[in-house]
Amino acid sequence: MKFSAIRPIALVLSRELVITVLLLLGVSFVVFIILFASPGDPFSVLLEGQLSTAEAKAGLRDAMGVPRSWYVQYLAWLAGMLSGNFGTSIRMGLPVLPEVLRVGFSTLILTIGSLIITLLIAVPIALYSALRGTNKISWPLTMSSYVISALPVFWLGYIVIYFFTHKLGLFPIAFGFSSAGQKYRWLYQLLPIFVLGVGNGTISEVIRYLRQEMGRVMAEDYIRTARAKGASVWKHAFKEGLLIPVTEIIASKIPFILGGAVIVEQVFNWPGMGRMAWQAAQDRDYPVIMGIAILAAFFVRMGSLFQRVVYVALNPRASKE
Amino acid sequence: MKKYYQISGQISEFSDLPFWKKADVVDLVYVGYGLLIVALVVVSYILGSVNLLPRDPQDIDLQLIMAPPGTAGRLLGTDFMGRDILSRLIVGIQAYFLPGLLAILIALCFGTGFGVLVGYRSEKFDTGITYFTNLVDSFPRLVLILLVIAAFKPDIYYIMLVVGLTNVPVVASLVKGKIQFLKQKNFIEADIALGLPTRIIIFRHILWHHCRSLLIIQATLGMAEAILIETSLSYLGFGVQEPTPSWGNMVQSGANYFMQGKFWPSTAPALAILFTILAFHLLGDGLNNILEDKRST
Amino acid sequence: MTTAPILKIEDLRTYFYSRSKQAFIRSVDGVSLEIAKGETLGVVGESGSGKSVTALSILGLISVGPGVISGKIGFHSDRIQKDLLQDLGDFVKLTTRAGKVMEVTKDVVGWERNTERVMSKVRGKEIAMTFQNPKSSLNPFTSVGKQITEAIRLHTAMKIEREAKERALTWLDRVKIDSPRLRFDNYPYGLSGGMCQRAMIAVALASEPSLLIADEPTTGLDATIQSKIVDLLVELKSELGITTMLISHDISIISRLSESVAVMYGGTVFEYGPAKHILSAGFESKHPYTSALLASIPSAQNIREKGYLPAIEGDVLDTINIPEGCRFYSRCNQVTEKIREKCARQEPDLRQIESGHKVRCWLYFD
Numbered sequence: 001m002k003f004s005a006i007r008p009i010a011l012v013l014s015r016e017l018v019i020t021v022l023l024l025l026g027v028s029f030v031v032f033i034i035l036f037a038s039p040g041d042p043f044s045v046l047l048e049g050q051l052s053t054a055e056a057k058a059g060l061r062d063a064m065g066v067p068r069s070w071y072v073q074y075l076a077w078l079a080g081m082l083s084g085n086f087g088t089s090i091r092m093g094l095p096v097l098p099e100v101l102r103v104g105f106s107t108l109i110l111t112i113g114s115l116i117i118t119l120l121i122a123v124p125i126a127l128y129s130a131l132r133g134t135n136k137i138s139w140p141l142t143m144s145s146y147v148i149s150a151l152p153v154f155w156l157g158y159i160v161i162y163f164f165t166h167k168l169g170l171f172p173i174a175f176g177f178s179s180a181g182q183k184y185r186w187l188y189q190l191l192p193i194f195v196l197g198v199g200n201g202t203i204s205e206v207i208r209y210l211r212q213e214m215g216r217v218m219a220e221d222y223i224r225t226a227r228a229k230g231a232s233v234w235k236h237a238f239k240e241g242l243l244i245p246v247t248e249i250i251a252s253k254i255p256f257i258l259g260g261a262v263i264v265e266q267v268f269n270w271p272g273m274g275r276m277a278w279q280a281a282q283d284r285d286y287p288v289i290m291g292i293a294i295l296a297a298f299f300v301r302m303g304s305l306f307q308r309v310v311y312v313a314l315n316p317r318a319s320k321e
Numbered sequence: 322m323k324k325y326y327q328i329s330g331q332i333s334e335f336s337d338l339p340f341w342k343k344a345d346v347v348d349l350v351y352v353g354y355g356l357l358i359v360a361l362v363v364v365s366y367i368l369g370s371v372n373l374l375p376r377d378p379q380d381i382d383l384q385l386i387m388a389p390p391g392t393a394g395r396l397l398g399t400d401f402m403g404r405d406i407l408s409r410l411i412v413g414i415q416a417y418f419l420p421g422l423l424a425i426l427i428a429l430c431f432g433t434g435f436g437v438l439v440g441y442r443s444e445k446f447d448t449g450i451t452y453f454t455n456l457v458d459s460f461p462r463l464v465l466i467l468l469v470i471a472a473f474k475p476d477i478y479y480i481m482l483v484v485g486l487t488n489v490p491v492v493a494s495l496v497k498g499k500i501q502f503l504k505q506k507n508f509i510e511a512d513i514a515l516g517l518p519t520r521i522i523i524f525r526h527i528l529w530h531h532c533r534s535l536l537i538i539q540a541t542l543g544m545a546e547a548i549l550i551e552t553s554l555s556y557l558g559f560g561v562q563e564p565t566p567s568w569g570n571m572v573q574s575g576a577n578y579f580m581q582g583k584f585w586p587s588t589a590p591a592l593a594i595l596f597t598i599l600a601f602h603l604l605g606d607g608l609n610n611i612l613e614d615k616r617s618t
Numbered sequence: 619m620t621t622a623p624i625l626k627i628e629d630l631r632t633y634f635y636s637r638s639k640q641a642f643i644r645s646v647d648g649v650s651l652e653i654a655k656g657e658t659l660g661v662v663g664e665s666g667s668g669k670s671v672t673a674l675s676i677l678g679l680i681s682v683g684p685g686v687i688s689g690k691i692g693f694h695s696d697r698i699q700k701d702l703l704q705d706l707g708d709f710v711k712l713t714t715r716a717g718k719v720m721e722v723t724k725d726v727v728g729w730e731r732n733t734e735r736v737m738s739k740v741r742g743k744e745i746a747m748t749f750q751n752p753k754s755s756l757n758p759f760t761s762v763g764k765q766i767t768e769a770i771r772l773h774t775a776m777k778i779e780r781e782a783k784e785r786a787l788t789w790l791d792r793v794k795i796d797s798p799r800l801r802f803d804n805y806p807y808g809l810s811g812g813m814c815q816r817a818m819i820a821v822a823l824a825s826e827p828s829l830l831i832a833d834e835p836t837t838g839l840d841a842t843i844q845s846k847i848v849d850l851l852v853e854l855k856s857e858l859g860i861t862t863m864l865i866s867h868d869i870s871i872i873s874r875l876s877e878s879v880a881v882m883y884g885g886t887v888f889e890y891g892p893a894k895h896i897l898s899a900g901f902e903s904k905h906p907y908t909s910a911l912l913a914s915i916p917s918a919q920n921i922r923e924k925g926y927l928p929a930i931e932g933d934v935l936d937t938i939n940i941p942e943g944c945r946f947y948s949r950c951n952q953v954t955e956k957i958r959e960k961c962a963r964q965e966p967d968l969r970q971i972e973s974g975h976k977v978r979c980w981l982y983f984d
Contacts, residue, residue, distance in 0.1 A: 019455075026456045031468065038472035132727075134347070150599040152549075154556050155572055155591035158579050165580070201549075204602070221754040225818070228677055228749075229769050229825060230742030239759045252458070259463035263553055274463075278557055281467040289471045297459040304455075314759060316805040325633075325684050326721040327641045343638045 009312050016308045020301045027297040028081065031290050032074050081294075087287035091279075100273070100291040107272035108299065110193055110264070111257050115250060117197030118206060121145065123246070126210035130218065130241075142207060149204035153260055156199035157267035160191055192268040200260035202253055209249045210242070217241035239314055251307035254300050340611055348607040355541070355604025358597055365411045366418045376405040378412045379564055387583055400571070400586040401578050409566035410593050416560065416567040420481035421547030425540050427485025432492025433536070437523055439493065440500030441509075450497065454490035462487060462546075463553065475559040477551060484550060488543060495535050500527060534612035541605035545598045552594050568594050622694040623652040624829050624861050625676070630689035630703075632668075632675045633722065634682060641938050642719065643683070645671040647885035650968060653829070653878070658855065658862040660876030660893065662869060662911075666934055668885040669865045670750070673831045676702070677740075677747055678733040684722045685729075687712060695744050695828035702740065705732050718940075743773040746822035750834040752814035756806040762817045763802030766790070766824050773825035789820040792857075794850055812843035816850065823860070831863045836871055848874055869915055873897045878974075881908050884935035884945040887968060891975030905979050906952040944980065952981060 080087070086096035125145060129138040148156075164187075197203075217223065217240045218233075226236040262274030269275070273292050280288040341349065368374060375396065382403035390398040397406040439446045462484065469483050503509050512522045528536075554560040555569030563570060568590040575587030632646035646668040653659040663669045675686050687710050691702040709729040713721035746769075749755040757765060766786040767779065776782045783802070790798035793816040806814055815835060822830055835851065836844040848871045855862070855875065866872055872879060872893070879896045881889040889896060889905040896908060904912075910930045913923075932949035941947065943962045953961055957980040960966075968978045 023452070023455055023459055026452070027459055030456065030460075034468055034472050135727075139347075146602070147595070147599060150595050150602065152552060152556075152569075152572065152591050152594045154553070155587060155594075158576060158587060162580060162582075166582070208606075221749065221751055222757045224679060225747075225749060225755045225821075226757065228679060228741055228747045229821065230738060230740075230772055231768055236757050236760075255458060255461040258461035259553075262461075262463045262467070263556065266557060277464055277467045281471045281559065284471050286471060289468050293460065293464050293468050296461050296464045300459045300461070316759065316761075317807045322723060323684070323726045324721070324723045325635045325642065328720075343640075 012312050013309060016305055020305055023301055024294075024298060025078075028078060028294060029074065031293050032077065035286055035290065036073070086291045086294075089280075089288045090285045091283045091288070096287045096291040100276070100288065100295050103271055103273045103276045104292075104295045104299075106270065107258070107261050107265070107274060110196060110261055110270060110272055111254065111299070113190075113193035114197035114200070114202075114257060114260075115253075117194060118202045119246065119250075121198070122203045122206040123210065123242075126207045127214060127242070129207070130211045130214035145207060146204045148198060149201045151199055153195060153199040153201075154263050154267050157192070157195045157264060160195050161267070164188065164191060192264045192270050195267070196257065196260050196264045200257060200264075202257060202260075205253060205256075206249050210245050213245035214241040244311060244314060247307040247310045251303040254303040255296075258296050258299065344611045348610045351603035351607030352611065355600045355607060358600030359604065362414055362418065362597065365414045369412045369415045374408040374411055376408045378404060378408040378566055380404060387578070387585065389585070397589055398585055400575065401583070406586070406589050409571060410568065410590060413566045413568045413571065413590065413593070416477065416555065416565075416569075417548050417551035420477045420551065421544050423478060424481040424485035424488070424547045425543040427482065428488035428492050428543055429536055429540060431486075431489045432539075433496050433528065433532070435489065435493035436496025437500065437527070440497040440504075441523065441527075447497075450490065450493060454494055457487050457490050460487070462550065466550065466554065467559075470559055475554070477554075477560055480550070480554065481547060484547060485543075488539075488546075492536075492539055495539070496532055499532055499535065503527065503531060534609060537612075538605045538609050541601045541608070545601035545605075548594065548598055548601070621655055622699075623654045623692075624694055625863070626652040626690075626692040626694070627672070627676070628690040628692070630672065630675060630686070630691065631719070632671050632680060632686045633684045633719070635684055636938065639938065642722075644719075644885050644937050644940055646675060647937075647940065649689075649882070649885070649887050651880045651887055651890055653861055653863055655861055656859050657877040658864055658875050660872035660879045661863060661865045661882060662867065662872050662879060663882035664867055664934060666937065667882040668937075669867075669882050670833050672882075673747060673833050673863065673865055676831065677745060678702070678737040681730075684710075684724050685726075687719070687722055687724065693740065693744070693829075697828075698740065698744055700736075702736060704736075742769060742825040742827065744827055745829045745831060746825055746827035747831040748815070748818045748822045748833065748835055750837055752818050752838075753806055753809075753811060755818060756814055756821075758806050761803050761805055762809065762814075763787075763790070763804075766817070766821050769821050769825040773827075786820075786824060789824045790817070792854070793817070793820045793823075794846075795820075810843075811839050812847060815839060815847055819850070819854070823854070823858070827860075829861050829863065831865070833865045834867070835864075836866065836868060844868075844871075851875055869897065869912065881905065881911070883907055884940065885937055886945065886978070888946070888978050889976070890968065891977075895975055905946075905977050906950045906981070907946050910949075910951065944978075954981070957981065 084097055086100065088094065089096055089099065092099070122145070125138070125141050129142055132138060134142075214237070217237050220240075223233055223237055226233055258274070261272060262277060264270065265272045265274040266278060273295065277289055277292045279285070280292065375394075380403075382399065385393060385395070385399050385403040387401060388395060388399040388403075390396060392398060395405045395407065397410065400406055400409070435450065439450055465487065466480050466483060469479060473479055500509070508526070509522065512526060517526075551560060552567070552569035552572075555567040556573045558570075558573070561567035561570060563574060571590035572587045572594075575583075575585075575590075578584075579587045628650050630646055630649045631644070634643040634645055635641075636643055649668065649672050651659065651661070661669045661672070671680070674680050676691055678686075680686060686703065686706065688706065689703055693700060693702055706729070709725045709732065711723045712719050713723075756762065763783065763786055766789055767782040770782040770785050771777050771779070774785075776785055787798045787802060790801060795801050795813055795816050801809070801813070801817075806817075809817065819832075819835070822832075832851070836847050839847065851864075851871075852875060854860070862875070864872065864875055876893045878891065879889075879893045880887050881896065889908050896904060897912065907930075910928070913928050914930060916927060930949055931951070935945055943960075943964055944950070944966060947953065947961045950961070960980045966978050966980050966983065968976045969983055970976045971982050
């Protein structure tokens with residue numbers, strides 16, 4: 001990367017940032033519309049929840065009187081949101097944003113950890129398959145990863161818990177531990193990360209995509225030139241064949257992993273966004289579920305932004321587009 | 322060691338082999354296995370809807386709790402309430418089969434509709450479609466579904482409607498991409514120059530000849546996704562409720578017994594989920610390779 | 619020939635395999651040629667004649683199908699003297715029926731490993747190759763200059779980046795790329811086709827090889843650029859005197875640059891000899907294919923002679939179905955009654971008709 005490249009890269013990135021903001025706005029709109037279209041009047045609950053005093057709430061009802069048009073309601077709510085007010089949880093009576101951020105961080109750890117595990121397993125298999133083709137070693141590996149990926153992740157969770165508790169003789173299932181299980185606590189914390197990384201179906205998708213991309217790159221003309229001049233093929237192929245596809249598949253699988261997190265957090269009682277969303281859906285706790293939906297979308301877009309940054313940094317032509 | 326051989330000296334220009342000879346064995350196995358499972362699912366669905374089951378899935382028999390497979394005519398054993406697992410698995414298919422088809426139908430119909438519209442008619446909507454695709458992709462499916470559940474009700478058909486709609490942009494951009502590819506290769510221009518009616522260009526040439534493999538694959542992936550979502554939702558308690566069986570809630574209710582070392586009531590439905598989802602994925606993979614003349618390597 | 623030729627190919631066969639037809643694609647089916655030190659050999663032929671595949675086979679770049687299955691590629695430079703296909707027999711077993719190879723059993727993985735081992739000392743350092751699509755043959759993620767310095771640091775004594783960069787700049791200058799210092803940091807997408815081709819030539823020459831293989835250096839470029847590239851090659855030739863194998867279907871550039879010519883058709887060499895004999899108009903002993911080829915080149919003389927541009931009748935050889943007998947029989951317009959039987963039934967071998975000039979045609983042998 002040269003310094004001369006920084007200005008066009010900054011331009012491209014600011015454009016990406018604008019798009020991200022537009023998308024997040026769109027997300028908030030979709031979330032709003034869903035709620036608006038639902039029976040009952042969840043909406044006033046939402047708006048009221050953004051106010052803290054009873055008088056203010058009563059004032060809102062008066063001011064609303066005749067139901068206002070939806071776009072005004074949307075803007076009012078959006079304005080509240082942008083100033084950090086995501087409303088109040090119906091069930092808990094706590095303000096939504098700090099709670100959601102708290103569990104969001106927890107889920108973030110789970111997500112990133114599981115991604116690391118997925119990549120550690122999938123990347124070597126994908127690369128080996130791409131370079132050596134289908135043979136006695138790559139096929140069983142690929143096939144078994146497909147099978148393990150197709151396992152329902154909740155069941156995988158049970159198996160892992162069972163082995164952990166019975167074979168290792170540790171019984172605490174709840175997240176908070178007594179002193180007895182202290183030293184294994186951190187190990188237990190790794191379990192959901194392991195399960196989400198291995199069981200969610202992400203591995204098979206990653207292997208498929210990476211192998212396809214690396215295979216495509218290996219057939220490119222410039223790799224042939226590199227080989228012809230005796231250069232290291234890997235040095236030439238890995239940018240387009242590994243780095244870029246890995247960031248692409250990571251960014252595109254984040255929503256998928258977050259979905260899996262909902263389940264894994266259930267199984268392991270991990271205090272994350274997924275478990276909170278599940279609880280909120282049961283309780284019809286609209287502010288919470290909306291806050292989580294928006295935070296989830298935010299994570300996804302951050303991942304996408306990251307992928308664009310890497311792409312623009314690596315691809316000399318991208319800064320001109 | 323690889324062996325290459327040629328049988329006769331003279332090869333005619335048209336002697337391309339039928340697909341079952343020139344396709345990779347692996348792909349044929351994938352497709353075979355996939356079709357087998359699909360057949361089983363369809364048959365089970367039919368059996369389930371007319372209630373032609375080996376035993377009554379709700380029939381509680383406390384004498385036979387947790388019986389291993391084969392006991393007293395229960396092919397797959399019984400669960401923790403003595404109910405026949407096989408019958409429950411068959412009935413469990415009802416939970417996702419039709420809803421899954423709904424999701425696929427919506428995704429494919431609207432997806433190809435939009436794809437053809439944007440690809441064929443005008444490129445003006447391209448930015449719009451891209452924005453929309455990115456928008457839909459920003460939501461984790463399950464979170465969006467939980468949102469819908471909170472707002473409306475946990476009806477599997479509503480949910481599959483949502484799933485189908487979220488897949489519309491995916492199908493649309495695939496179809497649009499194919500059309501742009503064909504445009505670039507001048508296929509479509511040639512068709513127009515030949516004076517073919519638009520109807521034929523779109524339906525026969527574009528959709529049937531060029532898009533059918535991608536649509537079939539989207540259908541298989543769609544079904545796999547539908548199964549995954551339905552079972553996850555009923556596992557989480559939002560879908561079909563006990564005592565009506567769904568593969569997801571069967572795993573969930575067997576969970577306690579699992580921890581006590583009695584695996585089967587949870588494992589049987591989990592394996593059903595595994596083999597079925599795997600079948601659809603492999604079917605999609607194998608068909609893709611065969612129809613596109615690729616190798617599975 | 620007093621000194622050993624730098625490259626001597628004997629009866630090279632490289633086959634591919636069509637799974638849908640379950641038959642071999644005999645791209646290179648018995649090619650023999652040699653290149654003497656310091657000379658330029660022009661390999662002429664239509665598309666599909668096997669010229670590029672021959673070049674790729676020399677460097678061991680065939681990665682599909684059975685690939686190279688028999689033959690010898692003798693390479694003799696100051697540093698290395700060996701048959702590059704020396705161990706091939708250990709990895710390949712052939713079964714022939716009626717004179718044609720019908721079955722190939724090859725340890726593909728093992729041969730690949732062996733090739734890498736053998737060729738790693740040859741590629742770049744001894745033999746360098748330029749390719750037909752210059753834009754796609756350069757790494758789009760690395761600057762052009764870095765691709766040249768990579769070659770320099772790998773194969774010459776200059777291992778330090780700064781030295782290599784200086785040398786790379788002189789190369790860029792030598793291939794007539796303007797403002798070398800600026801162009802050094804350019805990426806391939808920012809260069810025109812002609813400049814990319816020049817850059818590729820620079821990459822190849824920068825590793826100071828004993829043999830340069832140029833595969834269709836002018837194809838795909840605009841006509842005016844084409845002649846400029848040829849001018850460059852002529853200049854480099856007189857400056858550096860590097861042994862070259864020039865592959866092209868454009869006879870005019872072959873004639874400007876080559877001392878010897880090999881005419882290929884259907885995977886084999888039809889004629890091989892000094893360029894001034896083969897390509898000049900008046901000279902008599904020529905393979906019917908060569909004469910027909912020369913007659914079909916748009917030129918004032920050809921049109922004056924006939925009034926129209928004569929084309930060769932028939933279709934190009936299908937490399938799956940190679941006929942019995944001479945490959946050109948069905949299209950040849952010089953078959954006499956005396957040799958008709960022979961032409962139809964038996965393939966002629968490449969025989970010398972005079973010093974340094976070989977032809978594969980029954981017309982010249984009884």
